[in-house]
Structures are given as C-alpha cells and as structure tokens.
Amino acid sequence: APCIKICPTDAVSDEGVDTEKCIGCGLCVMVCPFGAMTYTASIAEKCDLCADREEGPACIKACTKRAISILDPAKVKAKNQQKFLSKLAGVYEPDQKKGGIVHVLTSQARARLVLEE
Known part of the structure; x- marks a missing residue:
C-alpha cells in the first residue's frame, strides 16, 4: 500500500x-x-x-x-574559528579526506585565498 x-x-x-x-x-x-x-x-x-x-x-x-x-554549537564555532585563524596565519590545508600537504603561503597568496572566500 x-x-x-x-x-x-x-x-x-x-x-x-x-x-x-x-x-x-x-x-x-x-x-x-x-x-x-x-x-x-x-x-x-x-x-x-x-x-x-x-x-x-x-x-x-x-x-x-x-x-x-x-550539531554541537561549540564544536561548530571552534571549527570555524580554527579555519579562519589558519587562513590568517597563512596555513592552508587541503581536504583531509583526500590526504594532503600543509602549505605555508606567502602573504600575496594568503590575501588571494582569503579574498576568494
């Protein structure tokens, strides 16, 4: 039915x-x-x-x-803060599911990355 x-x-x-x-x-x-x-x-x-x-x-x-x-609001907030601070510090980590390398970006590349999002 x-x-x-x-x-x-x-x-x-x-x-x-x-x-x-x-x-x-x-x-x-x-x-x-x-x-x-x-x-x-x-x-x-x-x-x-x-x-x-x-x-x-x-x-x-x-x-x-x-x-x-x-979702736990505290965990979401902490994750978003960490992501933002990493961008400011110039650390860019590719998607962890795909594996990857940690890149330390130059100030010019860092500015481009922050402005794109």
Whole structure:
C-alpha cells in the first residue's frame, strides 16, 4: 500500500498505525488512494527532538538527503574559528579526506585565498 511505503518512520503497517513511531507528517493521508487514512491532532505540540526515542529525532533518520542533522554549537564555532585563524596565519590545508600537504603561503597568496572566500 502507498501509505506503508511512504511512511518515513515505518509507523504504518497492515495492522494499523504505531502511534509511538508516528511523527504526524501526514504523508500517509496524502497518498492513500482510498481515503482510509485520517489524521487528527487535538493539541498543538512543539518539537522536543523526539526526546523519548533512543535513536534520536525521527526527522533526521527520515531525511533521505541528509539535510537535517544535530550539531554541537561549540564544536561548530571552534571549527570555524580554527579555519579562519589558519587562513590568517597563512596555513592552508587541503581536504583531509583526500590526504594532503600543509602549505605555508606567502602573504600575496594568503590575501588571494582569503579574498576568494
């Protein structure tokens, strides 16, 4: 059934809807060709990042494009600061996944690199 296939959290099955898994996205209601699926929300709720789920937020798992993630703001800030300071100091490190060499740039090359970004 389309509603079973489209459910990002596998909450819909032949037996019914597992309310513990359902995130209320309404996709099953939209694709049901028989109008058998309904969704009623009696109260408004704010996202709590699925605090009761051991696996973490359902939206992160369901997002096939990996556009949603949870990051530690302190780590992101530290990484960005380090990147900026490295540019100012004239140290340029290529993408670490590809391996690479640390280049110490001349002031002219350093200025060009900073201005390009």
